[in-house]
Amino acid sequence: MTTTSGEFALLxxxxxxxxxxxxxxxxxxxxxxxxxxxxxxxTTRDIAAQAGMSPAAVYIHYRSKEELxxxxxxxxxxxxxxxxxxxxxxxxxxRLAAAVRAFASWHAEYHTxxxxxxxxxxxxxxxxxxxxxxxRRRIEAxxxxxxxxxxxxxxxxVPDVRGATLAVLSLCIDVARWYQPAxxxxxxxxxxxxxxxxLRMVGATT
Amino acid sequence: MTTTSGEFALLxxxxxxxxxxxxxxxxxxxxxxxxxxxxxxxTTRDIAAQAGMSPAAVYIHYRSKEELxxxxxxxxxxxxxxxxxxxxxxxxxxRLAAAVRAFASWHAEYHTxxxxxxxxxxxxxxxxxxxxxxxRRRIEAxxxxxxxxxxxxxxxxVPDVRGATLAVLSLCIDVARWYQPAxxxxxxxxxxxxxxxxLRMVGATT
DNA sequence: CTCCATACTAAGCGGTTGCTTAGGTCTAAG
DNA sequence: CTTAGACCTAAGCAACCGCTTAGTATGGAG
Numbered sequence: 001m002t003t004t005s006g007e008f009a010l011l012x013x014x015x016x017x018x019x020x021x022x023x024x025x026x027x028x029x030x031x032x033x034x035x036x037x038x039x040x041x042x043t044t045r046d047i048a049a050q051a052g053m054s055p056a057a058v059y060i061h062y063r064s065k066e067e068l069x070x071x072x073x074x075x076x077x078x079x080x081x082x083x084x085x086x087x088x089x090x091x092x093x094x095r096l097a098a099a100v101r102a103f104a105s106w107h108a109e110y111h112t113x114x115x116x117x118x119x120x121x122x123x124x125x126x127x128x129x130x131x132x133x134x135x136r137r138r139i140e141a142x143x144x145x146x147x148x149x150x151x152x153x154x155x156x157x158v159p160d161v162r163g164a165t166l167a168v169l170s171l172c173i174d175v176a177r178w179y180q181p182a183x184x185x186x187x188x189x190x191x192x193x194x195x196x197x198x199l200r201m202v203g204a205t206t
Numbered sequence: 207m208t209t210t211s212g213e214f215a216l217l218x219x220x221x222x223x224x225x226x227x228x229x230x231x232x233x234x235x236x237x238x239x240x241x242x243x244x245x246x247x248x249t250t251r252d253i254a255a256q257a258g259m260s261p262a263a264v265y266i267h268y269r270s271k272e273e274l275x276x277x278x279x280x281x282x283x284x285x286x287x288x289x290x291x292x293x294x295x296x297x298x299x300x301r302l303a304a305a306v307r308a309f310a311s312w313h314a315e316y317h318t319x320x321x322x323x324x325x326x327x328x329x330x331x332x333x334x335x336x337x338x339x340x341x342r343r344r345i346e347a348x349x350x351x352x353x354x355x356x357x358x359x360x361x362x363x364v365p366d367v368r369g370a371t372l373a374v375l376s377l378c379i380d381v382a383r384w385y386q387p388a389x390x391x392x393x394x395x396x397x398x399x400x401x402x403x404x405l406r407m408v409g410a411t412t
Numbered sequence: 413c414t415c416c417a418t419a420c421t422a423a424g425c426g427g428t429t430g431c432t433t434a435g436g437t438c439t440a441a442g
Numbered sequence: 443c444t445t446a447g448a449c450c451t452a453a454g455c456a457a458c459c460g461c462t463t464a465g466t467a468t469g470g471a472g
Contacts, residue, residue: 022419038328040246044460054421059461118383119325122244163391163399166384171373174380177324178372185369193369201403228449250430260451265431 014079014113018071023061025051030068035112039069039123069120070128076117077135080106085142092150093204097195099146100172105191107175114176143169147202157203168198220285220319224277229267232257236274241318245275245329275326276334282323283341286312291348298356299410303401305352306378311397313381320382349375353408363409374404 018024029050033042044065048055062068083106087098107114121129144165150156158164175190185193199206224230235257239248250271254261268274289312293304313320327335350371356362364370381396391399405412 020419036328038244038246040244041329043458045458055460056422056462057420060419065460123247159402160399164403167377167400167403170380170384171377174376174383177380178376193366194373196365197370197373197407200407200409203406226449249428251428261430262432262452263450266449271430 014075014110017075020061022051022053022057026053026058026061027068027071031072031113031116034069034072034120035115039065039116039120066123066125066128069116069123070125070132072113072116073120073124073128073132074135076110076113077132077139079110080114080117081135081139081142084139092146092153092155093199096146096150096202096204097199099143100168100198101191101195104172104175104194105187107172108179108185108187108190111176111179111181114173118173118176140165140169150202150204155205157205164202167201171198220281220316223281226267228257228259228263232259232264232267233274233277237278237319237322240275240278240326241321245271245322245326272329272331272334275322275329276331276338278319278322279326279330279334279338280341282316282319283338283345285316286320286323287341287345287348290345298352298359298361299405302352302356302408302410303405305349306374306404307397307401310378310381310400311393313378314385314391314393314396317382317385317387320379324379324382346371346375356408356410361411363411370408373407377404 015024015028018027026047030042030047033046033050037046044058045055047065047068048058051057058065058068062071080103084099084103087095087102089095089098121132124132144161147156147158147161147165147168151158151161171194175194179187179190221230221234224233232253236248236253239252239256243252250264251261253271253274254264257263264271264274268277286309290305290309293301293308295301295304327338330338350367353362353364353367353371353374357364357367377400381400385393385396
């Protein structure tokens with residue numbers, strides 16, 4: 001089973017909810033710049049130039065550079081949560097495998113957004129961080145529930161549910177750090193590889 | 207088997223090779239600041255203040271802020287490589303377990319240094335980056351050799367050696383991102399957990 | 413045509429950045 | 443005491459930062 005392009009059909013519209021179009025272009029430009037250079041090394045002039053506008057145009061749709069980051073982070077977190085929980089499988093083994101496959105390959109395919117999501121949390125204001133942390137808590141809970149369900153069904157052999165959850169999430173998240181589009185593996189292949197490795201980690205009955 | 211404090215005896219002197227003492231204090235202050243705020247968000251005034259000196263003192267021992275980062279990154283990479291390859295076990299299963307235990311717990315115990323090592327590569331000059339990338343190549347090769355040795359000895363069941371190597375390294379490295387000293391697990395416990403999970407991933411004969 | 417709201421830019425302000433310069437302070441040898 | 447040299451600081455420079463202000467172009471309603 002491989003990741004189909006259809007699995008990401010909804011995600012091609014990651015930013016589709018952002019209007020007006022100029023605000024969306026600015027967000028996408030900011031996400032690209034933050035991903036490559038990092039939030040603090042990116043200037044508002046960089047973002048504006050990438051969006052093909054003047055430096056002042058940033059402040060028509062956003063109050064500050066940090067608010068730009070917050071919107072990227074919030075939409076990115078919400079999208080990755082829906083990818084993780086959007087799997088249709090009901091059998092615990094197949095369900096965890098499908099969720100890991102989707103979540104890991106999302107971090108590869110959308111590594112630009114994923115890097116901002118995972119590595120720029122400390123640049124958010126306390127209020128914005130709190131909102132994003134709540135989404136992260138729900139992501140962790142979703143994985144923990146899938147692991148617990150498999151243990152309860154007798155399909156997994158896991159001595160430490162919290163520890164296994166931590167490792168599964170960590171493994172998938174770190175894809176955003178090392179993935180390169182020109183690299184050896186496609187996002188779909190990474191998803192398949194990681195689904196297999198995770199089933200081994202949780203001792204899934206084969 | 208737990209990680210003993212003796213395992214890190216040599217590492218308590220991570221910066222011992224840096225002289226004179228004032229240059230060492232400056233390096234340690236920079237590592238702490240880069241780790242918390244990130245390289246670009248850290249000012250040379252921050253570093254100097256943390257070291258208890260004036261802003262100009264930075265430039266007595268280092269040519270630039272980037273050179274400070276380079277020294278931290280180089281020493282950090284070299285130390286983590288020696289932690290990984292310094293294990294004494296010869297049996298493939300015990301050897302990989304010991305290496306993962308040491309490598310993962312190092313990323314927790316020395317997460318301050320490890321964060322600079324893993325997340326500030328893009329701030330290095332091309333020349334300095336090349337030197338560090340060579341050390342990273344040797345780290346990856348060390349893990350790959352351990353996995354290959356186990357496969358060759360018939361002790362591991364790994365369909366994709368490169369993929370498993372990638373996942374093992376990725377898992378350990380990401381500890382630096384999520385670890386918190388006030389958290390639920392000690393570095394030694396993380397090492398033990400990860401050694402077990404990695405042996406499951408490579409299908410080690412039990 | 414006028415009127416007005418929206419979307420944008422040119423110019424620039426106050427503050428901060430990495431880094432430099434000129435000079436002061438200490439220790440130890442002569 | 444003088445001198446040399448290592449080590450450090452006070453002050454500040456040019457460049458750049460996030461963000462603001464004042465004003466322009468555009469297009470639809472009356």
